Amino acid sequence: MAVSKEELLKRLSDGVLEMEEDDVVEAAKEYLEAGYPAFDGIMEGLVDGMNRASELYEAEEYFVTDVLLCSDAMYVGLDVLRPHLPEVSSDAKVKGVIGVVEGDTHDIGKNLVKIMMETAGFEMIDLGRDVELQKFVDVAKEEKVDLVCMSTLMTTTMGGMETVIHLLEEAGIRDQVKVMIGGGPISQKFADKIGADAYTTNAVEAVKCAKKMLNIA
Amino acid sequence: MFRGDEMTSNERMDAFYSGKPYDHSPIMLFIVSNAGRYAGMTHREKRSCAKNQAEAQLKAYERLGQDGLVVEYGLLGIGKACGSITNDPEDSAPAIIKHRLDDISQVSELDLSMVERKNDAWSQLNYEAASICVEKVGKEVGVFATIPGPMTAAGSLIPVEKLLRAMRKQPEEAHRLLRFCTDAAKIVIKEITASGCGPFLSDPIASETLISADTYRKFVAPYTKELMDYAKSIGLGMGYHVCGEANRILCDMVDTGCGTISFDTQVDVETAKKLVGSRVPILGNIDVIDTLLHGTVAQVEAEVKNQLRKGYDSEKGFIISVSCDIPISTPLENIDMIMEAGRKYGKYPLNPENFR
Numbered sequence: 001m002a003v004s005k006e007e008l009l010k011r012l013s014d015g016v017l018e019m020e021e022d023d024v025v026e027a028a029k030e031y032l033e034a035g036y037p038a039f040d041g042i043m044e045g046l047v048d049g050m051n052r053a054s055e056l057y058e059a060e061e062y063f064v065t066d067v068l069l070c071s072d073a074m075y076v077g078l079d080v081l082r083p084h085l086p087e088v089s090s091d092a093k094v095k096g097v098i099g100v101v102e103g104d105t106h107d108i109g110k111n112l113v114k115i116m117m118e119t120a121g122f123e124m125i126d127l128g129r130d131v132e133l134q135k136f137v138d139v140a141k142e143e144k145v146d147l148v149c150m151s152t153l154m155t156t157t158m159g160g161m162e163t164v165i166h167l168l169e170e171a172g173i174r175d176q177v178k179v180m181i182g183g184g185p186i187s188q189k190f191a192d193k194i195g196a197d198a199y200t201t202n203a204v205e206a207v208k209c210a211k212k213m214l215n216i217a
Numbered sequence: 218m219f220r221g222d223e224m225t226s227n228e229r230m231d232a233f234y235s236g237k238p239y240d241h242s243p244i245m246l247f248i249v250s251n252a253g254r255y256a257g258m259t260h261r262e263k264r265s266c267a268k269n270q271a272e273a274q275l276k277a278y279e280r281l282g283q284d285g286l287v288v289e290y291g292l293l294g295i296g297k298a299c300g301s302i303t304n305d306p307e308d309s310a311p312a313i314i315k316h317r318l319d320d321i322s323q324v325s326e327l328d329l330s331m332v333e334r335k336n337d338a339w340s341q342l343n344y345e346a347a348s349i350c351v352e353k354v355g356k357e358v359g360v361f362a363t364i365p366g367p368m369t370a371a372g373s374l375i376p377v378e379k380l381l382r383a384m385r386k387q388p389e390e391a392h393r394l395l396r397f398c399t400d401a402a403k404i405v406i407k408e409i410t411a412s413g414c415g416p417f418l419s420d421p422i423a424s425e426t427l428i429s430a431d432t433y434r435k436f437v438a439p440y441t442k443e444l445m446d447y448a449k450s451i452g453l454g455m456g457y458h459v460c461g462e463a464n465r466i467l468c469d470m471v472d473t474g475c476g477t478i479s480f481d482t483q484v485d486v487e488t489a490k491k492l493v494g495s496r497v498p499i500l501g502n503i504d505v506i507d508t509l510l511h512g513t514v515a516q517v518e519a520e521v522k523n524q525l526r527k528g529y530d531s532e533k534g535f536i537i538s539v540s541c542d543i544p545i546s547t548p549l550e551n552i553d554m555i556m557e558a559g560r561k562y563g564k565y566p567l568n569p570e571n572f573r
Contacts, residue, residue, distance in 0.1 A: 019385075063429045065381040072382075105304075105312040108378055108427070130314075155510060155544035156309040184461075185506045185544075 005036045009045040012077060016049025017056075019069035021076045028080035038084035046077045050119040054204050064108060067203075071115040094214055096147030097139045099127030101160040106153035109183060112203040113149060120207045121216075122147070133160050137167040140177055146214055149206070152183040161186075162194035178213045180206060218357060219282025221560065226284045226358035233534055234498070242525065242563030243284040244537040244556060245500060248277045249363065250310050251545045252289070255280060259308040260545065264289070267345030274350055278358065280549075281556050284536070286350050288362045290343045290409060292419060295365055295401045296373025298337040299327055308545060318375040321383040321390040324397065327374070332401040334408045344412050351413035361456075362409045366420020367440040368428075370398035377422060384428075384436055391436065399440040403447050406455075416448055417456040418475070426461030426483075433466045438473060445474035456500070460541055467492050482540045486527035494531035500538035501528055503555065510544045514554045521558035522572035529567040537563060 008031040015024035024046070031041045053070040056062035062070075098114050100107050107129040114124045125143055127135060140148050148168065150161050161181050168174040178197040181190075191199035198213060200206040211217070218225045223240040224232070232239040248255075252273035253263035263273045274286040293313060297303060303311035318324065334340045343362060350360040365373065371380055371394050384391040406416045423437045441457070448455040454476030462483045463470070471478055471493045478493060479500035489499045501524040503509060508520045521537060528535035537559045543552065562572040 063425075063432070064427050065385055065429075065432070068378060068381060069385060103306065103309060105314065111378065154309070155506065155546070156306075185510075187507060189507070189511070 003030060003034060005031075005034070005040070008034065008036065009041065009048070012041060012045025013049035013052065016046055016070050016073045016077065017052045019066065019073050021073045024073045024077040025080060028077045032081070032084055038081040039086070041081050042078065042085070046074045046081070047119050047121075050074050050115075054116060054119075058202075058204050064112065067112060067115070071119075074115075074119065093121065093123040094147070094216060095123045095125065095143055095145040096149055096210070097125045097127060097136060097143065097145045098149040099131035099136060099151070100129035101150055101152045101157045101164070102130055102133050103157040103160065104152045104154045105129045106183075107151070109153070109203070110149075110151040113151065113182065113206045116203040116207045117149075117210065120211065122210065124149075133163050134167060136164045137171050137173070140168065141171055141173055145177060147180060147210055148177050149180045149182075151181070152186070155185045158183075158185055158190065161196065165195050178210070180210060180213075182206060222282065225356075226282070227356070230284060230359060233536075239565050241560045241565055242529075242535065242537050242567065244559040244563075245285045246281070246283045246552065246555065247287060247505075247539055247542045248274070248281075248283070248552075249287050249289045249291075249542045251543045251547055252277055252287075253308075254545065254549060260310060261305065261307050264311075267342045267349060270342065270346035271349035271353075274346075274360075275353055278354060281552065283556060284358065286354070286358060286360045287417070288343050288347045288350065288360065288409075288414060290340065290362050290364060290405060292363070292365045292369050292421065293373045294339055294343075294405065295332055295370040295398060297339055298332045299374060299401075300331070301373055313373060316374060316376050318394075319379075321375060321379065321387050321394060324390055324393045327394075327397050329397065329400055329404070332404050340405060340408060344409050347409060347412035347414040355413055360412075360414040361417045362412075362414050364402055364406055364409075364416045364418050364444075364455075365398075366418050366423055366437070366457075366459075367395045367398040367402065367444070368423040368437050369420045370402060371395055372422045374398070377427070381427065384432060388436075395436060395440050399443055402444055406444070406448060406453075407451065410451065410453060415453055415455070417458070418444060419458045421458075421460035423459050423466075424461035424481075425463055425466055430465040430469070434469055438469050441470075441475075442473040449474065458500075458541075464488060471496050477536065479538060480540075486524060486535075490528055490531040490535075494528075494533060496533060498534040498536055499528060499531050500536045502538065502540040505540050505543050505547070509539065509547045509551050509555075512551065514550055517551045517554040518558045521555055522562050525562055525567070525572040526569065529563075529569065529572070 011027035180198040181196045229239045255276040256273045300317040302315040456477040457475035458479035477498045
């Protein structure tokens with residue numbers, strides 16, 4: 001007798017929440033074998049688990065390590081299910097470019113934001129860390145992104161964020177993107193000063209804010 | 218003796234720690250990354266040789282007369298000694314671009330002898346810098362060297378994300394790495410303090426911003442306690458700082474046996490006073506970003522008063538201080554004002570009327 005779709009979705013979700021990569025892979029394979037649609041498996045299984053994890057993170061019951069491990073489980077699940085998705089035009093997804101500004105190599109916060117944004121359905125182009133300021137602009141233009149996300153933990157590199165905003169203006173695309181910033185020394189005051197569209201304190205807030213700014217449910 | 222003061226810093230601190238009268242609240246500043254500013258040096262120049270490391274501190278002290286010089290062995294010292302590679306920025310603290318370990322299972326490859334002064338130029342440089350400072354001003358003021366805490370040292374050997382995952386998935390190896398870092402820190406403490414300086418432990422990565430209090434208790438506290446005990450065994454007390462969120466680990470931090478406790482803006486001085494003020498002197502936490510880097514001189518003055526208001530009656534004493542390492546481009550007048558306001562409003566005996 002085939003296992004019910006609901007049961008498999010629950011296993012996917014639980015597997016992510018409980019950071020059990022093997023369980024997620026097994027459930028994902030069974031799910032596909034049973035003929036259920038990959039899209040639902042991703043949204044109602046894996047992403048559901050990641051959302052539960054981020055609620056626990058907000059409630060300070062899950063910490064950075066937990067979120068990272070949950071995301072590891074989610075990504076192995078995605079590796080199994082994604083190839084079975086129907087062809088979707090890449091224009092459908094909201095795109096963002098994300099990176100840690102030039103001179104800074106601290107990237108855990110940026111990685112958490114990227115994970116949560118991808119979980120929420122954004123297509124994130126991750127430039128990594130110590131990213132040359134011009135690169136934010138070049139990729140934003142090339143990929144026609146809607147969002148430019150910058151992170152830094154250091155005071156010596158904060159100024160780079162303001163420079164990127166100027167470069168976006170010079171490139172004539174400042175109006176076409178929303179600029180979102182975050183990191184230890186960053187504040188709303190600083191965001192206002194440099195003309196960023198948003199400042200958020202953590203990854204969960206970043207997703208909420210991005211959705212609000214871009215009018216996404 | 219600093220102009221205008223009635224006691225040398227050493228006399229002040231002796232009196233402060235033994236409950237005797239002193240002239241004004243001690244003021245300890247983390248003049249580490251920005252020390253070069255006092256000697257017209259970029260960060261690269263400052264860290265290039267012992268003479269410069271020392272001169273930056275001496276020039277800062279000459280201008281400020283603060284209670285303690287800080288020689289920057291720094292957060293990455295153990296990582297660098299063992300083979301992690303850092304970049305070389307002109308006017309910023311170096312960062313690691315290639316960690317020594319790719320995987321936690323490689324821990325056994327690490328060689329403790331690489332941390333020894335005779336094998337590590339950076340440790341030798343800082344020993345010499347501390348010696349110069351002690352020789353020049355040691356009679357009047359304390360000289361300290363920053364020592365990386367076990368978790369931060371581990372984060373300088375393996376990427377922090379991998380360390381976090383290992384602590385959950387391969388705890389034995391993670392412990393092995395922390396054991397190595399603890400043993401390494403002991404060597405550093407022993408060798409650098411032979412100069413006559415004291416140790417100050419800084420473990421930014423042990424923050425609740427990254428790990429749960431439970432993880433801190435299992436993976437950080439025991440090793441930190443070992444380091445505190447070690448310092449005591451060679452006749453030294455050691456101050457302790459963890460960045461970021463630390464409210465739930467504050468008591469655990471003091472349980473390690475630290476001599477003083479220092480924390481970031483996420484912990485309120487009043488909270489610290491209630492939780493641990495009866496056990497150790499507490500260092501204040503003037504916000505280095507919003508107040509010092511971006512604020513006005515007037516805002517700094519107001520914040521010093523605010524800090525005194527919150528902490529002046531802490532049972533084991535209150536030391537005016539800052540939330541973290543002072544950013545390189547902090548206006549020097551703002552730091553001057555901490556000293557001016559601290560001396561004025563923190564005049565002994567501390568009177569709340571002075572800082573209402």
